[in-house]
Amino acid sequence: MATDYDTITQQYKKSKELPFRLCIEAYTFFNLLGNLAGKSVLDLACGDGFYTRQLQLQGAARVVGVDNSEKMIKLARQQEAADEQGIEYIIADVLELGLIGSFDLVAAAYLLNYAQTKEQLLSMCQSIFTNLKPGGRFVSVNNNSEQPPQSFLTSEKYGFIKSISEPLQEGTAITYTFFVGEQFSFDNYYLSPATYEWAFRNAGFKEIRWHKPLLSPDGVRQEGQEFWQDFLNYAPLVGIECVK
Numbered sequence: 001m002a003t004d005y006d007t008i009t010q011q012y013k014k015s016k017e018l019p020f021r022l023c024i025e026a027y028t029f030f031n032l033l034g035n036l037a038g039k040s041v042l043d044l045a046c047g048d049g050f051y052t053r054q055l056q057l058q059g060a061a062r063v064v065g066v067d068n069s070e071k072m073i074k075l076a077r078q079q080e081a082a083d084e085q086g087i088e089y090i091i092a093d094v095l096e097l098g099l100i101g102s103f104d105l106v107a108a109a110y111l112l113n114y115a116q117t118k119e120q121l122l123s124m125c126q127s128i129f130t131n132l133k134p135g136g137r138f139v140s141v142n143n144n145s146e147q148p149p150q151s152f153l154t155s156e157k158y159g160f161i162k163s164i165s166e167p168l169q170e171g172t173a174i175t176y177t178f179f180v181g182e183q184f185s186f187d188n189y190y191l192s193p194a195t196y197e198w199a200f201r202n203a204g205f206k207e208i209r210w211h212k213p214l215l216s217p218d219g220v221r222q223e224g225q226e227f228w229q230d231f232l233n234y235a236p237l238v239g240i241e242c243v244k
């Protein structure tokens with residue numbers, strides 16, 4: 001059964017304070033997103049709006065966030081009410097989103113890894129494609145399907161580990177456990193890189209690029225290169241860029 005984010009809203013928010021989130025995850029994501037000035041951006045699986053707000057702060061002219069967790073969207077809307085940025089938040093399942101606009105960019109941090117089957121992955125990719133302008137880009141950070149399970153414990157020093165209870169095959173649940181404040185877990189699902197390529201192409205994307213995570217200069221300054229080496233060698237996340 002898919003993770004219900006309604007039950008881990010606060011813990012997940014806390015996990016966003018871990019250094020790897022800023023020094024690698026956000027750095028990689030925004031590097032791929034590029035110059036946001038004047039752009040319209042749809043943030044899918046926006047959660048509590050952690051990245052949605054940053055998209056607007058970095059110059060995007062119109063930002064819409066979508067998530068299927070009512071509590072996550074409630075938290076996002078509370079923050080919008082407290083500090084108005086003009087962001088619209090919608091509760092919806094990306095699997096059946098349909099056309100809600102025509103955006104320059106669709107951003108998604110950890111959406112596709114919730115697809116449990118190739119059909120679900122294709123539905124998500126179709127929702128993304130439908131909401132992009134011709135020439136628009138989809139940019140994502142996602143679970144790295146190519147990380148070998150033998151290296152799943154190497155991320156412990158960054159505040160989390162992954163685990164599996166069966167050999168990796170299409171649809172295998174990957175449990176992420178975070179050690180921040182109160183320990184908590186949630187599941188993602190494994191689909192092979194070939195299945196991802198298949199889904200992107202079938203949705204209509206012309207160009208598909210995979211990117212290794214990038215480490216920010218601040219990350220090197222704060223912790224030293226050596227600290228991050230396991231993260232870079234056994235990357236738990238991957239960057240993805242697709243052009244319509």
Ligand SMILES: C[S@@+](CC[C@H](N)C(=O)[O-])C[C@H]1O[C@@H](n2cnc3c(N)ncnc32)[C@H](O)[C@@H]1O
Pocket residue numbers: 005016044045046047048050051066067068069072092093094095108109110111114
């Ligand atoms: C790991 S969180 C990422 C949140 C946010 N992007 C971030 O990086 O902080 C994954 C989010 O995906 C949402 N989600 C999972 N499956 C979804 C779906 N089918 N449609 C919409 N949201 C979904 C969850 O509710 C959760 O908020």
